[in-house]
Amino acid sequence: RDISDRRNAELQIAQGAQHLRNVLNSVAAFVGVVTPDGILLQANRTSLQAANLKHADVIGKHFADTYWWSYDESVQEQLRNAIARAATGEVIRYDVKVRVGAERYIIIDFMLAPIVDEHGQVTHLIPSGVDVTERRLMESALRQSEERLRLATDAGNIGIFDHDLRQDRVEYTDIYLAITGLNDLRSPTRADRWGRVHPEDWPLLEEKIQRAEERGESYDMEYRIFHPDGSLHWMVVSALVITDAEGRGVRVTGAVRDITNRKQAEETIRHSEERFRSTFEQAAVGMAHTDQNGYYVQVNERLCEIVGYTRAELLQKRFIELVHPDERARNSALNEQLIAGELPSYAVEKRYIRRDGSFVWVHVTASSVYDELREVSYRLAVIEDISARKAAEAALQELNATLEQRIRSRTAELERSNRELDQFAYVASHDLRAPLRAINHLANWIVEDANEVLPPASQQHLATLRGRIQRMEKLLEDLLTYSRVGRRPTTVEPVDSGDLVAQIVEMLNPPPGFSVTAVGKLPTFSTRRVPLELVLRNLIQNAIKHHDRADGHVNVSVREEAEWVEFAVQDDGPGIAPAFHERIFHIFQTLQPRDEVEGSGMGLAVVKKVVESIGGAISVDSLEGQGATFRFTWPK
Structure with a gap:
């Protein structure tokens, strides 16, 4: 009997185990049995077939080391921790990715539940899992779609509202509250929402809202609202109405966007167009738009005045019809280059044939105006009446011809005068000097014989x-020098102006006690030495000769610039009264009687002529009794 009882018990256990396997295999989910220390005892058919496994592949192994989990150590470690916690009686649940084939994975809703005996001890763990891959992918796609929508609305600064008409409950996005100025309110009411609409816009908007709620009509509208700070903003709303079976609205979902900047831009464009039209019509020059075929499509009143046609008449013509026949070929060539994009614009002077048959000179500037696709929209021409200028140019040409003739005559006269001056120089050098020498010799003989x-x-x-x-004799020499100024070519060479001054002083040999000093280091530069020496010698000699003291001082200084130098010859002599500052540069002018101071009155006249002949200028700065400073500029 004991043996019979034992066999019956074993049979019942075997039948129970088989029943458990049948139950597990009938479940569509992944189910198994695991010991508290993680050894897999049972795995149902669903879990094995999903990965094409056999019992021998997984039974008796640690659950974390089986095929489903062994693709990733972190996943295995997560499962080991879950088994340890479940062994203490905790139910574990989480989503996890498991392997079901080569490079094939699914997401399961995984749960690990403990089984306890009558003493509360955990005897087994039941792992189960449901394939939620498709659902999770759909949820992920939905989240991504919602995120893209959020990003799009955020990027577009679009506010969204959702109004449940049955419960009169409205949900708003943060952007909606911000752009409508309601973000200072926690739960905006209907009055808050629509109470700030501009009074002029509210009646039409209210009508659209009522028709949406009562008839289920969607609506779009631009309207203005006031923000709490008093600023006025333009909005555009697009609302979609969801209706019930009877066609009444039950839900309104809409988008609102602040279009204030666009409206301001449109207003700016409108003002710009108005200014353009005003400028176009009131311009002091003719203006015209022509199409691809050269027909006038828009002209202003000034162009009508220039050519004598009415606006209606011009709009029936091509611009080339107004061009003088002699100039049409050139104008057509320029226009073809403009059409081909070879020229951005062109400007030309030409003649237009007026309605009465006369012609008028005009200056035309033409260019292409492009649209946003870089296609030529039209051509703009600005036409200026230059008839008066052309008449002035003709008169000027005639005057120039007259002046050129006068200049030629004057040049011939100057050449004749120069020849006469050369003849005079020759006479002064030979015919006048010879008698003077004879008289001088005779006077010397009288002194020697009968003194x-x-x-x-x-x-x-x-x-x-x-x-x-x-x-x-000195006068004749100075006259000869004066006549030759600027007529004898000299070579350009490096000139040390400091050495030049020193040589002049040595040659002039001032009286004992009289000093001539070069202030600072005088520059070396390329110039014509002979005329510069002549100018400096005359100025220094004058300062010595006309000084009223034997211990006088003369300073020579230079100020150097990029293209010229300025010499200054300064003395501490008797000075020159301002009344004589101009006179002293004229020929034969002296400030003292010639019986008191020997001089021809030519020195400063020669200096002035030499300085001006090379493009310089000379001046004197002096007061009577306070010395004199002669300054002259000398090109490098």
Whole structure:
């Protein structure tokens, strides 16, 4: 009997185990049995078939080391921790990815539940899982779609509202509250939402809202609202109405966008167009738009005045019809280049034929105006009446011809004068000097032969005669120098102006106690040495000769610029009264009687002519009794 009872018990256990396997295999979910320490005891047919496994592949192994989990160590570690927690009586549940084939995975809703005996001890763990891959992918796609929608509305600064008409409950996005100025309210009411609409826009918007709620009509509208700070904003709303079986609205979902900037831009464009139209019509020049075929499509009143046609008449013509026949070929070539994009614009002077048959000179500037696709929209021409200018140019040409003739005559006259001046220089150099030398020799002989027997008065007369002869010779020399200024070519060479001043001082040999000083280091530059030496020698010599003291001082200084140098010859002599500042540069002018100071009155005239002949200028700065400073500029 004991043996029979044992066999019956074993049979019942076997039948129970088989029943459990049958139950597990009948379940569509993944189910198994695991020991508290993680050894897999049972795995139903669904879990094995999903991965094409056999019992021998997994039974008796640690659950975490089986095929489903062994693709990733972190997944295995997560499962080991879950088994350890479940062994203490905790139910574990989480989504996890398991392997069901080569490079094939599914997502399961995984649960690990403990089985306890009558003593509360965990005897087994039941792992189960449901394939939720498709659902999770759909949820992920939905989340991505919602995120894309959110990003799109955020990027577009679009506010969304959802109004449940049955419960009168409205949900808003943060952007909706921000752009409508309602973000200072936690739960905006209907009055809050629509109470800030501009009074002029509210009646039409209210009508659209009522028709949407009562008839299920969707609506779009632009309207204005006031923000709490008093600023006015333009909005555009697009609302979609969901209706019930009877066609009444039950839900309104809409989008709102702040279009204030667009409206301001449109207003700016409108003002710009108005300004353009005003400029076009009121311009002091003719303006026209032409199409691809050259027909006028828009002209202003000034163009009508220039050509004598009415606006209606011009709009029936091609622009080439107004061009003078002699200039049409050139104008057509330019226009073809403009059409081909070879020229961005062109400007040309030409003649238009007026309605009365006369012609008018115009200056035309033409260019292409492009649309947003870089296609030529039209051509703009600006036409200026230049008839008066052309008449002035013709008169100027005639005047120039007259002036050129006068210049030629004057040049011939100057050439004749120069020849006469050359002849005079020759006479002064030869014919006048010879008698002077003879007179001088005769006076010298008288002094040598009879000076002792001549009375004192006669001796004085002879001395005066000899002085006058010397002065006349000096005058002839200065006249000759004056006549040759600017007519004798000299070479350009490096000139050390400091050495030049030193050589001049040595040649002039000032009296003992009289000083001539170069202030600072005078520059070296390329110039014509001879005329510069002549100018400096005359100025320094004048300063010495006309000084009223034997211990006088003369300073020579230079200020250098990029293209010229300025020399200054400064003395501490008697000075020159301002009334004589211009006079001293004229020929034969002296400030002292010639009997007191020997001089021809030519020195400063020669200096001025030399300086001006090379493009410089000379001036004097002086007051009577305070010395004098002569400044002259000399090109490099």
